[in-house]
Amino acid sequence: MRKIAWIFCLLSSLHVSAQRKNYSIQMADAAVSTWIDSTSILSGKTDPSKMGILLFAMEAVWNATGNGQYFNYINKSVDQLVQSDGSIKKLQPGDASMAAQMLMVYEVTKKDRYRKAAELVVRQSLPGKGDAGLPTQTALRLAQSIIFNVAYSQLFQSDSSFSALSASVISLTGRTLVYEELPLPGFAFLSSIDKIPGDPLRKQELVHLFQAYAKKTRALQDTSSGKWPSGGKTDAAGEYATTALIAYTFAKGVRMGYLEEDYLASASKAYAFILKQFRGAKGAKDRGAADKSGGTETIRESFMGDPSRVGSFILAATEMEMLETATAGKGKKVVLDYYYNNEWQKDVTGKDVRWHYTWEDRSNSGYHMLGHVFMSNGAKISRLETSAADLAKQKASLYIIVDPDTEKETAKPHFIEQADITHIKKWVGDGGVLLLLGNDKGNAEFTHLNELAASFGIHFNEDKQNTVIDDMFEQGVVMSPAGSAVFGTQAKKLFIKEFSSLALQSPAEAVLTKGDIKVMALSKYGNGWVVALGDPWIYNEYIDGRKLTTDFQNYPATVEWVKWMLSLSKKTSLR
Structure with a gap:
């Protein structure tokens, strides 16, 4: 029956x-x-x-x-x-x-x-x-x-x-x-x-x-x-x-x-x-x-x-x-930094493995599902295990730096040095899209990150907004506005907890706010763009549907956000 x-x-x-x-x-x-x-x-x-x-x-x-x-x-x-x-x-x-x-x-x-x-x-x-x-x-x-x-x-x-x-x-x-x-x-x-x-x-x-x-x-x-x-x-x-x-x-x-x-x-x-x-x-x-x-x-x-x-x-x-969504990223390559974010831990066999915001990590802390969103929109994903000096060789359309390491997280952290900033600025100016994802106070290296961000009129305030106690998810709500070029025509209920707010100067402007708090920014630089958010945000835990209640819309918001960023880039892996 x-x-x-x-x-x-x-x-x-x-x-x-x-x-x-x-x-x-x-x-x-x-x-x-x-x-x-x-x-x-x-x-x-x-x-x-x-x-x-x-x-x-x-x-x-x-x-x-x-x-x-x-x-x-x-x-x-x-x-x-x-x-x-x-x-x-x-x-x-x-x-x-x-x-x-x-x-x-x-x-x-x-x-x-x-x-x-x-x-x-x-x-x-x-x-x-x-x-x-x-x-x-x-x-x-x-x-x-x-x-x-x-x-x-x-x-x-x-x-x-x-x-x-x-x-x-x-x-x-x-x-x-x-x-x-x-x-x-x-x-x-x-x-x-x-x-x-x-x-x-x-x-x-x-x-x-x-x-x-x-x-x-x-x-x-x-x-x-x-x-x-x-x-x-x-x-x-x-x-x-x-x-x-x-x-x-x-x-x-x-x-x-x-x-x-x-x-x-x-x-x-x-x-x-x-x-x-x-x-x-x-x-x-x-x-x-x-x-x-x-x-x-x-x-x-x-x-x-x-x-x-x-x-x-x-x-x-x-x-x-x-095939219906693959046009946004066709011919484009998304490179995730594995150098400034370079955290390791022992697996159950005792071997050293990377973790924390990597494409391969399928647990709560990884970007595995984000990688699928990029690929479903036609983009290729890759990683860069060396400094930004090698960025130009990658034929990247979008370069992601997330949660740069502190001494607490990595024995010998790789800081974003002035030479790296020079390489990144040139790459963005030539038409690349740089995505900077920070963290809240105490959980990211801010000094060097802010030296890079300042080149584009952006400053991570090294504070903590939207503190969430246990599973009281409503404390982490940020609403995207209706008619947003970033997150789609319909307003969306987002969960972004414990992020660093932003201070902005021209040419940077806020594209997502919560009251007077600037959550996400966009800055034009030469032929390229810089997007900044004070949190790793879209890791598996908050877009794979296993934790948040169904009224949150992080996954569909991520899909729209990815399409928008891919559309900004003039660089393709073909040139």
Whole structure:
């Protein structure tokens, strides 16, 4: 009964105007409604390997919306397998189904039981370890094993594993695959390639293999309909799912720079084909799909009864929907400073790792979700681990300096020196956009930061505004005005706590205030711009939807803010 109700809900929702809600969100919400049973995996009703594809899709929707309910759904699903001591129920040794999500939940929450579970999977599934090495897995489980093991090896700096993992990617690409496995090599590649360090030639070999795979796969597309026909090897619903995941692979491959732009035409035609089927007559029958009673079920029911098929559609939808927002940052590169903000700590293995306002950090203190906002708007993200003397070489459009270190935070802090200021001023004057994010009193180095800011008429007052006690979030409210060029036409309720206010001189002007307090400033300098705010503000804790109450609008405000800053820059990575 629940399945029928869910299908009715989904069919209804997909006929609603996309202006109200993206198709990716509609399908994700419907999936949450149907696979809500906390025992569905343990009871055997849901295959964990198929659920893994749906959870990859839920993560994509979470990144695209900042809505914490999608992370909570992933967390709840993982909790069906991971016990309080880190042991794992249901999965056989060597099975890495949903292991990538176990690791992701650990990265976000830092709860050690998820790390222990991930470590257990690694010991059993990494090539050359345990009795169930990667090559013996089904293609679906092998793809998830590769994605998980690459992510684990990167997180815990296990560089010795990457050679074997690269070989596994090659092995998957060279396999003889059944029809519905056709998208899996591309899916595994795109989820792993940017996390594999080491020999550039080895990485380039993988890129060439992916490009050859994409070329071969594109040749199989029916150019008339846009689908990848199965030749009777699966039902129509299987064709929809396979077509969706290939469309996702092509669109993401283009966005990441591994495929030529013309692959978007194939992806767009495939996606249009799928949408047409869902908008079609509700009574359409799939004559090849029989239910247990021997009758036939609708195409949609066959599609929607399988979480991996639903996940494939959601992944395609999230990627295709990015095309609508990718123009703002196309050809632009955002560089985050890792030199003046250079904090390290020991991870659970005792190794030194960067933290605090970095792209890689998925916990509360990181900028991981901010990075996704930039990328969803078409920009590339990068980091600069040396001083601003090297800024001109980066071909950056936007340069972010956040929370410069004090002696309390770093043993040997790198201060912003006069020579650095000279380099930064020239770069801004040539058309770059500089974003300065300070902090409240005692939590950032102000002397040298203010020497830089003074060049643009800005001064961080080294005070503390909007003090918030515990979770009394209303104490941290700052309202953006309606009709704001920075945050969009509608007024937004922002949470910005314990920030340093600003003092401004021409040419700087306030673009966000709270009463008489200047919160954010904009300054024109030569052909470029400087944006300043006295707080790191948009780190994961306050835009990923897990902490703030739903009346706060930090995530949509961040999306508008990012678009605005990208529009200011005249510099692109192409020149």
